[in-house]
Amino acid sequence: MAYSRPTYKPRYENFIGGEWVPPLSGEYFDNLSPVDGELLTKIPRSSTADVDAAVAAGVKAFETYRHTSVIERSTLLNKIADKIEANLEALAIAETLDNGKAVRETLNADVPLVIDHFRYFASVIRAEAGTVADLDENTISQEIHEPLGVVAQIIPWNFPLLMAAWKIAPAIAAGNCVVLKPASATPMSILLLMETIQDVLPKGVVNIINGAGGKIGKHLATHPDIKKVGFTGETTTGQLIMQYATENIIPSTLELGGKSPNVFFESIMAKDDEFFDKAIEGLVLFAFNSGEVCTCPSRALIQESIYEPFMKRVLERVKAITQENPLDPTTKMGAQASVNQKEKILEYIRIGKEEGAECLIGGAEYKNKTFPKGNYIQPTIFKGHNKMRIFQEEIFGPVLCVTTFKDEAEALAIANDTIYGLGSGVWSRDAHQLHSMSRGIEAGRVWVNCYHLYPSHASFGGYKKSGIGRETHMMMLNAYRHTKNILTSYNKNKLGFF
Amino acid sequence: MTIHRLSATSEALKVIEMLKKEYGELVFNQSGGCCDGTAPMCYEKKDFHVPSHNIKMGEVGGCEFFIDKDQFEYFRYSQIVLDVKEEKAAFGNSFSLEIDEGYQFITRSRIFSDEENRLLKEQEK
Numbered sequence: 001m002a003y004s005r006p007t008y009k010p011r012y013e014n015f016i017g018g019e020w021v022p023p024l025s026g027e028y029f030d031n032l033s034p035v036d037g038e039l040l041t042k043i044p045r046s047s048t049a050d051v052d053a054a055v056a057a058g059v060k061a062f063e064t065y066r067h068t069s070v071i072e073r074s075t076l077l078n079k080i081a082d083k084i085e086a087n088l089e090a091l092a093i094a095e096t097l098d099n100g101k102a103v104r105e106t107l108n109a110d111v112p113l114v115i116d117h118f119r120y121f122a123s124v125i126r127a128e129a130g131t132v133a134d135l136d137e138n139t140i141s142q143e144i145h146e147p148l149g150v151v152a153q154i155i156p157w158n159f160p161l162l163m164a165a166w167k168i169a170p171a172i173a174a175g176n177c178v179v180l181k182p183a184s185a186t187p188m189s190i191l192l193l194m195e196t197i198q199d200v201l202p203k204g205v206v207n208i209i210n211g212a213g214g215k216i217g218k219h220l221a222t223h224p225d226i227k228k229v230g231f232t233g234e235t236t237t238g239q240l241i242m243q244y245a246t247e248n249i250i251p252s253t254l255e256l257g258g259k260s261p262n263v264f265f266e267s268i269m270a271k272d273d274e275f276f277d278k279a280i281e282g283l284v285l286f287a288f289n290s291g292e293v294c295t296c297p298s299r300a301l302i303q304e305s306i307y308e309p310f311m312k313r314v315l316e317r318v319k320a321i322t323q324e325n326p327l328d329p330t331t332k333m334g335a336q337a338s339v340n341q342k343e344k345i346l347e348y349i350r351i352g353k354e355e356g357a358e359c360l361i362g363g364a365e366y367k368n369k370t371f372p373k374g375n376y377i378q379p380t381i382f383k384g385h386n387k388m389r390i391f392q393e394e395i396f397g398p399v400l401c402v403t404t405f406k407d408e409a410e411a412l413a414i415a416n417d418t419i420y421g422l423g424s425g426v427w428s429r430d431a432h433q434l435h436s437m438s439r440g441i442e443a444g445r446v447w448v449n450c451y452h453l454y455p456s457h458a459s460f461g462g463y464k465k466s467g468i469g470r471e472t473h474m475m476m477l478n479a480y481r482h483t484k485n486i487l488t489s490y491n492k493n494k495l496g497f498f
Numbered sequence: 499m500t501i502h503r504l505s506a507t508s509e510a511l512k513v514i515e516m517l518k519k520e521y522g523e524l525v526f527n528q529s530g531g532c533c534d535g536t537a538p539m540c541y542e543k544k545d546f547h548v549p550s551h552n553i554k555m556g557e558v559g560g561c562e563f564f565i566d567k568d569q570f571e572y573f574r575y576s577q578i579v580l581d582v583k584e585e586k587a588a589f590g591n592s593f594s595l596e597i598d599e600g601y602q603f604i605t606r607s608r609i610f611s612d613e614e615n616r617l618l619k620e621q622e623k
Contacts, residue, residue: 031588045598156533156591183533212598213591219544234535236527237592242590243547257531265580294532333557340590340602344536347606351576389607392572393536419568420531465531465568480543 002328003093003103004030005033005086011042012191014050014210017057018203023211024049032190034335035326037373043187046211049221051179054207055225058177059151060202066147066175070125073173077122079200081115087196088115093327095161095190100335100375102287102326103473111456112167115191117445117472120456121173124474145481149227152220155215156184156232157337158292158396162454164190166471167230168206174480176227181220182255185338195336213237222247228480230296231255235465253469253479255462257293257394258422261415262451263285263437264295265428266306266409275449279427280310282451283319283383283400287333287379292341292397295423295464297451299391301414304404311402315383321379323366336397342375345397349380350388355386362409386414394420408433412440421463424452444470501610501618504556504563506580513582513601514540514559521595526558526580528565528573528605534592538563538580538603541595575615576607 011028013020023044032038044050057464068076084091091114092106101110133141139431153167171178182190187210189199194201194208209273221229221244231241234384245252245405268279286297302310326334336342342365349363362380379398382390391401405411415424421443428449430433438446447453459473469479506514517524523543526602529535534565539546552564555573558580578619586600610618 154591158533181591184597185590213593214595215598217593233533233591234529234537234539235531236529236539237534237594238531238592239549240539240541240546255532257533257535292533338585338590340585340604343583344604347604350534351607351609354607359600387572389572393569394531396533396535419566465566466528 002325003099005327006090006093008041008094008188010214012044012188013055014046014205015191015194015198017060017207018198018201019102023047023055029184031098033097034337034375035097036371037375039042040097041188043160043184043191044210047210048216051209051216051223051351054065054179054209054225055150055220057204057207058179059225059334061202062149063176065202065205068175073123073175074126076200076202077118077169077173080201080332081118083116083197083200084111084118084193088112091161091192091196096191097324097329098186099157099160099275100326100337101159102334104329104331105289105334107329110131110162112158114161117169123170125173125477128474128477138489140488140490142486142488144484144486145174145478146484147481150177150179150224150253151228151230151480152226153178153180153230153235154220155182156216157186158289158294160189161184161193161233162410164193170471170476171480172205174477175302176480177205178335179220181209181211181213181217184210184212184463197313218244221245224415225282226250226251238467247436250489251479254463255469256467257294257339258420258443259299259394259418260295260297260420260423260425260464261299261301261418262382262425263301263411263415263427263443264303264304264306264310265411265430265433267429268427269306269310269335270429275429276343280313280317282425284321285452286400287321287398288452289319289370290334290336292337292396294451295445295452296396297423297425298395298400299304299386300400301411302402302404303411307404309329311360316380317360318381323376324368325370333379333398335376337375339375341396342377345377345399346396348393348395348397348399352382352384352388352399354391355384355390355454357382357388357390362398368457386417392418407435412437416440416442419464421465422448422466501614501616501621502556503578504558504578504580506558507582510580510582510603512561513596513599513603514561516599517595522523524595525559526563527552527562528555528563528569529592530566530567532558534590534594537592537594538605539594540603541593543614575610577610581606
């Protein structure tokens with residue numbers, strides 16, 4: 001049974017200082033659902049003055065919040081998690097309507113991971129400590145952590161709620177206040193999330209400001225009261241953010257995408273067992289989240305000795321991907337996030353065909369009879385070689401590029417022949433091969449005999465042009481903190497210099 | 499016959515003119531990566547430090563258009579047409595200037611023929 005489309009408020013406001021505040025311009029954007037192309041709600045088109053108000057609310061809240069105890073912050077994060085858990089289904093439906101992804105994903109992945117992320121950071125801050133060193137018998141060095149202040153977070157549209165959680169949870173766990181700008185394509189679910197947690201959240205600790213990056217992003221990233229910028233998105237805006245960060249000499253963390261290799265060695269077919277079945281799914285995970293994942297396993301490298309029989313099984317599995325209604329929990333793949341995204345994917349499908357890649361399945365729009373105005377693409381597999389543009393550029397859609405290799409050395413060379421280094425996968429029954437490949441691949445995450453798992457406490461981030469910094473691990477806390485060294489001498493005698 | 503790596507549609511040129519009136523001189527840089535990646539970013543010229551090793555692909559509407567040198571290795575065999583899509587609903591999370599006006603620049607590509615690649619090689623000697 002498909003969920004029906006709930007009615008949302010005709011418009012939402014910015015969330016500033018714990019209040020719902022209309023934009024000073026009085027202007028709003030239409031927020032369309034990629035599921036059916038219909039209007040979901042309207043969202044504020046903010047100006048720089050709205051940004052100033054949000055930052056000021058953060059600065060005011062920080063005066064108090066910086067002094068909260070670890071116990072208070074941990075309790076806050078747990079309460080946020082509980083509130084979200086109590087509204088899991090409503091948030092999952094909103095996320096599907098806002099982003100387009102299938103509801104079975106939002107119910108079972110996105111929102112549960114959001115909940116767990118808050119609980120994870122609630123836990124780890126209780127169990128960590130600074131360090132103390134006995135430098136000599138009279139000198140003690142203490143390393144103490146202190147929050148940065150108000151931090152800006154600019155997040156993408158592919159996992160609106162989860163990316164908000166990845167950014168907000170460590171920042172507020174570490175004692176910072178946040179001004180977050182959702183992607184202007186997918187602001188609604190985050191605003192619903194704020195409605196869900198506003199009763200437990202101290203005013204001004206998290207502020208949400210909506211609008212296009214070109215209008216307010218620079219003002220936010222260069223604001224003198226902003227002490228750090230976190231950004232997930234494309235490379236050029238990432239460079240711009242780093243450049244802006246130089247103005248106030250503040251840190252930035254960037255997660256900028258990838259073109260992740262997923263490598264399948266011949267031993268996977270040594271038996272036709274549950275592990276081989278898992279490996280087939282591991283390849284077909286390119287269609288997870290309609291392919292709109294920074295770590296989408298969008299390049300499959302298959303050992304040539306098993307290419308034919310493996311692909312035969314893979315194509316059967318791809319054929320079984322159902323589309324049509326993303327709100328139906330049995331639907332396997334949802335919509336693309338916007339009309340433009342759909343167009344961009346179709347453009348790459350065209351480029352792939354023009355480059356001479358062989359289209360094995362899909363290769364066109366999916367004509368959705370239920371939602372003819374939605375944005376749907378058929379899961380698509382191309383066979384080609386790694387120098388083709390479709391193998392090198394992030395398509396951000398359900399488009400897989402497959403190539404073959406002879407041996408481990410060639411597999412590693414192809415895997416690393418990319419400007420990115422975010423995700424990767426290695427599939428084999430040979431333990432030595434798994435080890436040498438996972439050490440050889442230049443990427444921040446190597447999934448070994450699995451893919452697309454995002455548990456808290458496993459760090460996530462990029463090598464090469466995929467960005468700087470790590471998320472989803474307690475090490476992220478230090479990206480949101482200063483380290484203060486308190487150096488104490490218990491020696492009553494002077495140095496003797498003067 | 500000169501082969502051009504880059505051109506722009508009349509719609510794209512119109513949006514460039516509109517943005518120039520509001521922001522002054524502009525610069526384009528082809529992006530890559532997550533979300534709005536693989537779309538061209540349009541920024542104020544004074545605002546974006548073009549990375550030193552980026553390659554200039556040409557000019558559109560009097561604005562220079564750059565691309566990362568490694569990305570260029572894959573774009574060098576394509577002719578790029580800068581186009582624009584109207585998208586009145588909010589879109590994206592990049593800082594490209596046209597988004598707020600309800601547009602998004604896109605790059606359309608055509609793979610050069612062998613003959614065109616040969617001519618380009620001579621042209622760029």
